[in-house]
Amino acid sequence: MTEVKSPEAPAPPAAVPDELTPGRGRWHGLRPYLPLVALVVALVLPYSTLHLPGVFEGALNSPGTLQLLAVCLVFGGLAAGYDLLFGRTGMLSFGHALYFAAGVYGTDILVTKAGLPLWQAGLLAVTGGTILAALLGAVALRTVGIAFAMVTLAFAQVGAILVARDFGGLTGGEEGLPLDVSGLPQGLVGVTNTVNLYWLALAYLVVVVFVVHRVSGSPTGRVLAGLRDDERRIGVLGLDPYRFKLVAFTLAGGLAAAGGVVYVLIVGGASPHITSSEWTLALLVMVVLGGPGTRWGPVIGGILYMYLDHRLVAFGTSDAVEALPAFLSNPLSQPLFVLGTVFILAVYFFPGGLASLAPRLALLRHSLRIPSRRP
Amino acid sequence: MEPILSVENLSVRIAGLHILQGVSFTVAPTGVTVLLGRNGVGKTTTLRAIVGLTPPAGEVRGTVRMGAQSLLARPTHRLVRGGLGYVPEDRCVFAGLTVAENLRLAERRGSTPAYDKVFALFPELDRRGRQRAGSLSGGQQQMLAIGRVLLNDNRLLLVDEPTKGLAPKVVTEVAEVLERVAESVPVLLVEQNLAVVRRLARDAVVLAAGRVAWTGDAQELLLETALTKSLLGVGSAEGHHPAGTPAGARKDQH
Amino acid sequence: MDTVILLTLTGLGLAALYFLVASGLSLVFGLADVLNFAHGVFLGVGAYGTWWAAHNLPGAGSDGFGFVLAVVFGVAAGTLVAVLVELVLIRPLYSRTIEQVLVTVGLSLAGVALLQATWGADARPFPRPEWTRQVTGILGANVPNGGLLLIIAAVLVLGAILAFLRWTRYGLIIRAGVENREMVTALGIDVRKAFTLVFAIGGAAAALAGALGGVYFGTVSPGQGGSLLIFAFIVVVIGGMGSVIGSAYAAVAVGLTQQFVNYYGTSGLGDICVVALLAVVLLLRPQGIAGKVATA
Numbered sequence A: 001m002t003e004v005k006s007p008e009a010p011a012p013p014a015a016v017p018d019e020l021t022p023g024r025g026r027w028h029g030l031r032p033y034l035p036l037v038a039l040v041v042a043l044v045l046p047y048s049t050l051h052l053p054g055v056f057e058g059a060l061n062s063p064g065t066l067q068l069l070a071v072c073l074v075f076g077g078l079a080a081g082y083d084l085l086f087g088r089t090g091m092l093s094f095g096h097a098l099y100f101a102a103g104v105y106g107t108d109i110l111v112t113k114a115g116l117p118l119w120q121a122g123l124l125a126v127t128g129g130t131i132l133a134a135l136l137g138a139v140a141l142r143t144v145g146i147a148f149a150m151v152t153l154a155f156a157q158v159g160a161i162l163v164a165r166d167f168g169g170l171t172g173g174e175e176g177l178p179l180d181v182s183g184l185p186q187g188l189v190g191v192t193n194t195v196n197l198y199w200l201a202l203a204y205l206v207v208v209v210f211v212v213h214r215v216s217g218s219p220t221g222r223v224l225a226g227l228r229d230d231e232r233r234i235g236v237l238g239l240d241p242y243r244f245k246l247v248a249f250t251l252a253g254g255l256a257a258a259g260g261v262v263y264v265l266i267v268g269g270a271s272p273h274i275t276s277s278e279w280t281l282a283l284l285v286m287v288v289l290g291g292p293g294t295r296w297g298p299v300i301g302g303i304l305y306m307y308l309d310h311r312l313v314a315f316g317t318s319d320a321v322e323a324l325p326a327f328l329s330n331p332l333s334q335p336l337f338v339l340g341t342v343f344i345l346a347v348y349f350f351p352g353g354l355a356s357l358a359p360r361l362a363l364l365r366h367s368l369r370i371p372s373r374r375p
Numbered sequence B: 001m002e003p004i005l006s007v008e009n010l011s012v013r014i015a016g017l018h019i020l021q022g023v024s025f026t027v028a029p030t031g032v033t034v035l036l037g038r039n040g041v042g043k044t045t046t047l048r049a050i051v052g053l054t055p056p057a058g059e060v061r062g063t064v065r066m067g068a069q070s071l072l073a074r075p076t077h078r079l080v081r082g083g084l085g086y087v088p089e090d091r092c093v094f095a096g097l098t099v100a101e102n103l104r105l106a107e108r109r110g111s112t113p114a115y116d117k118v119f120a121l122f123p124e125l126d127r128r129g130r131q132r133a134g135s136l137s138g139g140q141q142q143m144l145a146i147g148r149v150l151l152n153d154n155r156l157l158l159v160d161e162p163t164k165g166l167a168p169k170v171v172t173e174v175a176e177v178l179e180r181v182a183e184s185v186p187v188l189l190v191e192q193n194l195a196v197v198r199r200l201a202r203d204a205v206v207l208a209a210g211r212v213a214w215t216g217d218a219q220e221l222l223l224e225t226a227l228t229k230s231l232l233g234v235g236s237a238e239g240h241h242p243a244g245t246p247a248g249a250r251k252d253q254h
Numbered sequence C: 001m002d003t004v005i006l007l008t009l010t011g012l013g014l015a016a017l018y019f020l021v022a023s024g025l026s027l028v029f030g031l032a033d034v035l036n037f038a039h040g041v042f043l044g045v046g047a048y049g050t051w052w053a054a055h056n057l058p059g060a061g062s063d064g065f066g067f068v069l070a071v072v073f074g075v076a077a078g079t080l081v082a083v084l085v086e087l088v089l090i091r092p093l094y095s096r097t098i099e100q101v102l103v104t105v106g107l108s109l110a111g112v113a114l115l116q117a118t119w120g121a122d123a124r125p126f127p128r129p130e131w132t133r134q135v136t137g138i139l140g141a142n143v144p145n146g147g148l149l150l151i152i153a154a155v156l157v158l159g160a161i162l163a164f165l166r167w168t169r170y171g172l173i174i175r176a177g178v179e180n181r182e183m184v185t186a187l188g189i190d191v192r193k194a195f196t197l198v199f200a201i202g203g204a205a206a207a208l209a210g211a212l213g214g215v216y217f218g219t220v221s222p223g224q225g226g227s228l229l230i231f232a233f234i235v236v237v238i239g240g241m242g243s244v245i246g247s248a249y250a251a252v253a254v255g256l257t258q259q260f261v262n263y264y265g266t267s268g269l270g271d272i273c274v275v276a277l278l279a280v281v282l283l284l285r286p287q288g289i290a291g292k293v294a295t296a
Helices: A028-047 A063-089 A097-112 A118-140 A145-165 A191-217 A219-229 A231-236 A241-267 A277-290 A297-316 A326-332 A335-349 A354-373 B043-050 B076-081 B099-106 B115-121 B123-127 B138-150 B168-181 B194-200 B218-223 B225-232 C002-032 C039-056 C064-093 C097-119 C145-167 C169-179 C181-185 C191-217 C224-239 C244-264 C269-284
Strands: B005-014 B017-027 B032-037 B058-066 B084-087 B156-160 B187-190 B201-208 B211-217 C135-138 C141-144
Touching: A028 A063, A028 A191, A063 A191, A063 A219, A063 A241, A063 A277, A063 A297, A097 A118, A097 A145, A097 A241, A097 A277, A118 A145, A118 A241, A145 A277, A145 C224, A145 C269, A191 A219, A191 A241, A219 A231, A219 A241, A231 A241, A277 A297, A277 A335, A277 A354, A277 C097, A277 C224, A297 A335, A297 A354, A326 A335, A326 C097, A335 C064, A335 C097, B005 B043, B017 B043, B017 B201, B032 B043, B032 B194, B032 B225, B043 B058, B043 B156, B043 B187, B076 B084, B076 C181, B084 B138, B099 B138, B099 C169, B115 B123, B115 B138, B115 B168, B123 B138, B138 B168, B168 B187, B168 B194, B194 B201, B194 B218, B201 B218, B201 B225, B211 B218, B211 B225, B218 B225, C002 C039, C002 C141, C002 C145, C002 C169, C002 C191, C002 C224, C002 C244, C039 C064, C039 C097, C039 C191, C039 C224, C064 C097, C064 C191, C097 C224, C135 C145, C141 C145, C145 C169, C145 C191, C145 C244, C169 C181, C169 C191, C181 C191, C191 C224, C224 C244, C224 C269, C244 C269
Parallel strands: B017 B211, B032 B187, B032 B201, B084 B156, B156 B187
Antiparallel strands: B005 B017, B005 B058, B201 B211, C135 C141
């Protein structure tokens, strides 16, 4: 028997089924409604003038906070979309940045350079990103495992080069391309309208979550999960793994492009760093931190990652950190150092991500409570 | 006689599949014990579990002892250095290395490699020292796979299907070599070729569906056509003498 | 004609840099299945180690023997970091390849951030001997000495690694392990010691690439390793994972393609051609031009 040495497609731990979670407490009945509660909180949030010192700089409904929250929500959606590949199908793509960038730069160029109305530009960008994902996926999926990761990485690198070299003067090169807002709907322009961008981001997140859940609950989703666990078994069933993987890849690419459309509106332009491989690595970190293949893990991971990425800068320059000796304060002022370290620790100690923490904590609470009931 | 190897209640689960479900048997301190069974019944899994090569996703339970020593949970290279020689299925010689390099790799620290012994058994290996192992014939590769293990002193050899895919003439050669090897070291052999089994084996352990279905005298098993056919799915030799007992009925079995 | 020679030699200089990074990556992947995203960090450590030593280490400097000492220090630092990474972070996850990749991803993020935190995000002028700033006339072309230095170093490293693989016991173990790691352990060999060794070799080569790349480019910055790493990955895949000689061929192909197409075509087109080359190679031969099957 020849040894199979190739690192097979990853098989992230499956979610702990709800019925196994021993949480017979008061809140147990509310669990199914938690996402709904979160949604209501998210909907009410822009009407609140609450100050949370240390958590956000301004009041909750201040434009700065709302913009940060909007970015977080978009990345929650992007991470959920990426999880369709990594956590739910077991495909390790290092090139997801490309499809996001297609949405960002596509919209930006079509609006700013071609002067198209936003809805046309956005539609074309999403369509283009989806077609791009289908075409490149059709090629890349002829390989599996690490080779697939490398091919997707290389394809995305072409995108990064195209953007950075500014072919045809379209992308603005290293400088990036500010979005020309003159032709945009008034409601999406200006600091006072940040709240509308927040709604847009929230809508995007809801749509992605809805799509991902629908897909993973469908027969196709079960095939995808089967591919993740054991590709050969799916082949034995007479199903063509390639076609199912291509569907997942295309869909994830389309969702990422849509996220790009929303993102370019929120930040008001495109910059070349979103095309880099680091950007895809960040998505991977979000998904793994949150819990690959779980219902809410990637969403929470994406939101938390972007929040920390922004807030750690403030944390790093805060008085508490400044007061530390330089060998501590310098690294701590680098968000990526903190996130990278947390990520490594998560891989070691919480392989299921944040999503695995809740059942564990519940288990712990449960086991602590039983003895106390005994007289 | 105290067995050289005793396997008790060995269970192996790989990716949710119970490949072995509580296998128990012993290997005598001399001669060849043969492990039989239909394809996919877990023979190779058994050998690999003994030598600690269950894939990382697998889960092994039970006890395996060589002499007084417990084997499970010890790393493979330690077991091999402790005198457990392993000749894998499909030979697994290093195709890109020369024959001499394949042999040199198998030298174990702290013992003098017995090249003269190996070259006496396989003069071919001496002559072809500079040839790439990948360009050897199947039979020669098998000789190399056995020869490299014999460079060192072993307390027990695990040999997995050494005659698989070989020409009849080469099968005889391999069997001859194993016969001579077994004079000095006990062998646990997985083998499908019943002619080879008849020639070499003294004891037999038959696996079926992840469990031991039969243990006893190998020669007697081969005489029992109906039994051989039901256990192995192959017709056997002539003769109708009753032999052996189903594992469940044996008193000396745990 | 002299343009062609200049492009060839600068292309080979680039190839040398790719090879120094890719050889270690290739060995690490071939033997241990670890796709090491943290390899760029080893390069950064080598570059900043050399930079630091040239300024601070007694006896070291930017010229003559002092510079050699500074490079030795940088390479030693890179090697040490690589060994520590293997022992502390990679080894506990033995044969859990996806987790190992994830850990190196985290490490690449944290490591670059750490370099940035310590020495700032901006490029710094790299200490280098005067003669490396000059050019040598070869057949009418003025070739930068820094590039020639890289080529010589890469050839020496290639020779050293091949000799090591060919004539030492550990070299034998590594070659065998790339073919079939499990069988190496089944011969009574603790293959994990070889893992540490390939990390050390890879770390040393990458650190050397960092130091000499600093000389070539004249500056050092935290992100340098990352941008080189992608092309090094491409070199590894084209060359066949686990094959050092394959990496050498692929590095030359990639370096020359990039240099020539970027010159005669549009700037940036060469990089795209390299990716196209990768796609073609992978689709025709998923295992690369040499070495073992890298897919399933």
